[in-house]
Amino acid sequence: QVHLVESGGGLVQPGNSLRLSCSNSGRTLSDYTVAWFRRPPGKEREFVAALTGAGGGDKAHYSNLNKGRFTISRDNAQNAVYLQMNNLMPEDTAVYYCGATGGDYWRDYEAYYHYWGQGTQVAVIS
Numbered sequence: 001q002v003h004l005v006e007s008g009g010g011l012v013q014p015g016n017s018l019r020l021s022c023s024n025s026g027r028t029l030s031d032y033t034v035a036w037f038r039r040p041p042g043k044e045r046e047f048v049a050a051l052t053g054a055g056g057g058d059k060a061h062y063s064n065l066n067k068g069r070f071t072i073s074r075d076n077a078q079n080a081v082y083l084q085m086n087n088l089m090p091e092d093t094a095v096y097y098c099g100a101t102g103g104d105y106w107r108d109y110e111a112y113y114h115y116w117g118q119g120t121q122v123a124v125i126s
Helices: none
Strands: 004-007 010-012 018-024 032-039 046-051 060-062 070-075 080-085 094-102 120-124
Touching (some): 018 032, 018 120, 046 070, 060 070, 080 094
Parallel strands (some): 010 120
Antiparallel strands (some): 004 018, 018 080, 032 094, 046 060, 070 080, 094 120
16 A cells, blocks of 8 residues: 655745655555656646656656756655755745656656655745
8 A cells, every 4th residue: 555645845945955755654665666746836746856666776867957956765764755955946836746656667747656645835935
């Protein structure tokens, strides 16, 4: 069973950092490809980053919009996937969601992912 819960969002000033967590109380996330998406105010959900499961080599993939500032990683002992976000900018303001799917591949569209959390709010305000 996969039941994803995001945490770690908050209100920060530009230039600061946040680390978002996506945890699962059921099956181990190491068997799943996990992705982060975000929904900025008034916009569609957009891809942020993905991490393939162990079968896919635990490879990270990023959107060109935030590549270099964000890092996705996995902690199998905690059964969690993290999104480290550095040098945050006002345009990073959004609700951040994690999604998961079985298999060894990744895609940058939300329909590919079968399981979703409820989201965590990130606000970057001067």
